[in-house]
Amino acid sequence: MIMLDDSQKKRLLEIARNSIENYIRNVTTKPFEEDDPELLKNRGAFVTINVRGDLHGCIGYIHRDRPLYKVVSDMAIEAASRDPRFPTITESELKDIHIEISALSEFKKVHNPHEIKVGIHGLMIKKGFYSGLLLPQVAVEHRWDREKFLANTCYKAGL
Numbered sequence: 001m002i003m004l005d006d007s008q009k010k011r012l013l014e015i016a017r018n019s020i021e022n023y024i025r026n027v028t029t030k031p032f033e034e035d036d037p038e039l040l041k042n043r044g045a046f047v048t049i050n051v052r053g054d055l056h057g058c059i060g061y062i063h064r065d066r067p068l069y070k071v072v073s074d075m076a077i078e079a080a081s082r083d084p085r086f087p088t089i090t091e092s093e094l095k096d097i098h099i100e101i102s103a104l105s106e107f108k109k110v111h112n113p114h115e116i117k118v119g120i121h122g123l124m125i126k127k128g129f130y131s132g133l134l135l136p137q138v139a140v141e142h143r144w145d146r147e148k149f150l151a152n153t154c155y156k157a158g159l
Contacts, residue, residue, distance in 0.1 A: 001103060008036060011036065012101050013099055018030070019077050020049075020097070023077045024088070024091055029077065042064045043064055044064055045068060045071045045072050045075055046058060047099060047100070047101055047102075049100075050098040051097055056093075057089070059078040059079040060075055060102070060133070062104060102122075118140070118145065121136055130157045132154065133156070134156060
C-alpha cells in the first residue's frame with residue numbers, strides 16, 4: 001500500500017463519502033475534480049465500509065489504469081451497493097458508516113515467503129484462473145502469522 005499524507009487521506013475519504021451518499025440518495029454518480037498529483041496517479045484501491053463497527057462491504061480494483069481518486073469514488077459506490085455478501089447501504093445507515101481506503105502500491109513478485117511482512121504487505125496469489133487477495137490489515141485483525149496469512153490467501157483463491 002502507498003503512504004498518503006493527511007490531506008490526501010482526508011480528500012479521498014471525502015470523495016468516497018460524497019460518492020456513497022450521492023449514489024444512495026439519488027442513484028447517480030457525481031464527477032469530482034482533482035488537482036493533487038498523487039491522487040491523479042493511476043493506482044488500484046480498495047474501499048471497506050463498516051456500519052456500526054460491522055463489515056458491510058469491501059470492493060477493490062487492482063489495475064493501474066485510472067486515477068486513484070476516480071477508483072476510490074467508483075469502489076466506494078461498489079462497496080456500498082454491490083458487494084454480494086451484503087445488502088445495499090440504506091439512507092438511514094449513512095450516518096453510521098466508517099470508510100477505510102487502501103491505495104495499492106505496485107505489485108511485486110515474492111521469491112521467498114520470508115520477505116512478507118505481516119501487517120505491512122498485502123498478498124495476491126494467482127495460479128491459472130484462480131486468484132485471491134488479502135489486504136495487510138486482514139492479517140492484523142485476525143492475528144495471523146505469515147504462514148496463516150499465506151494459507152488464508154491461498155484459501156481465498158480456491159487453491
